[in-house]
Amino acid sequence: MTWQDDYSTRMMKSAALPIAELVRGEGCRVWDDEGNEYLDFLSGIAVNALGHAHPVLVKAVSEQVATLAHISNYFASPPQLALADRLLSLTGGDRIFFCNSGAEAIEAAFKLARRTGRPRVLSLVNSFHGRTMGSLALTGKPALREPFEPLVPGVEHIDSTIEALEAAIGSDVAALFVEPIKGEAGVIDLPEGYLESARRITAEHGVLLILDEIQTGAGRTGSWFAFQSSGVVPDAIVLAKGIGGGFPIGALVTFGAASDLLVAGQHGTTFGGNPLATAASLAVLGEIERADLVENARIRGEQLRAAIVGIGSPLIAEVRGRGLLIGVGLTEPAAPDIVRRAFAAGLIVNAPNDMSIRLAPPLIIGDSEIAEFIDIFTKALEAP
Ligand SMILES: *Cc1c(COP(=O)(O)O)cnc(C)c1O
Helix, strand or coil: CCHHHHHHHHHCCCCCCCCCCEEEEEEEEECCCCEEEECCCHHHHHCCCEEECCCEEEEEEHHHHHHCCCCCCCCCCCHHHHHEEEEEEHCCCCCEECCCHHHHHHHHHHHHCCCCCEEEEEEEECCCCCHHHHHHHHHCHHHHHHHHCCCCCEEEEECHHHHHHHCCCCCCCCEEEEECCEECCCCEEECCCCCHHHHHHHHCCCCCEEEEECCCCCCCCCCCCCCCCCCCCEEEEECHHHCCCCCCCCCEEHHHHHHHHCCCCCCCCCCCHHHHHHHHHHHHHHHHHHHHHHHHHHHHHHHHHHHHHHCCCCCEEEEEEEECEEEEEECCCHHHHHHHHHHHHCCCCEEEEEEEEEECCCCCCHHHHHHHHHHHHHHHHCCC
């Protein structure tokens, strides 16, 4: 039986058939079951910040699982407290809630918003916040939402403009959810100055500004968290993906008064913040800092962007994003074909939609990975 047969007869039909069966990874590379090697410029969707099988992460997880893996939230643990301290000092936040995924962290933020007692919640058209019922209600993609309606009520999707925010906001609005860069939409930047204006307007109406940094966090955009390049102080940020470097973990960080909204007994999760996950995240953040990977993301991002523009392909309309979260906007709906050709030539990238290619390589990439990427990507852009 091939893995394809195996997959299509046993796995839930909720996802398309995977592209390949991968069996091993090391650094910026992965290998499939036939021994083919790939340069990984997707990192499990902006997750593997340190690449694959990084010795620092391997050591931290191995040692922690051999010491104390899970204890429930009836007990505290040293890695949990150390990670809380680390993430609060990196973000400037005041309190943190740990969970296991992005969607779960968004659910925690949604519950935080409900605690204001205000019924309306705003999020943006074309946004992505997750697939659970609450996070899906916030997601601004009707095709994902509609098969599951009725969803959690009270959410309105508005355009990513300050005019739309001004028209929608009021004292009955609990929160505005925003991705600093819309990753799943194809790496779409906010309009210039949006976060600064949104902060001013939400503050005027006592509305929480909640930033979904699940894809943009942990150094990916060339600052520890994307909001930090704007100077804005949000009420909450939502984290997952890169902070675990491949180990599942999510978190909600609150700033100021928002830190008092959830009180004892109002939220929890069995696995959230367990010693194993928090030790993994602590190791990932420690290595990002030690190896100065935030700065590497900024510099390599600029280098990569310039090199992509330098290809001079008529298929490339624009290059979006910041740091090592890059969207290549196309002039034709050719993204799926380009991604297929790249894969056949040993390069992993992805197409969030027909007009966009997303790059989210490990933060450890250097000159040789960029050169190899440009070589394969240039050929993949050429018609077969
Ligand atoms: C991936 C993602 C989510 C959902 O995270 P999961 O861990 O898949 O539940 C939410 N928001 C953004 C911006 C994401 O990129």
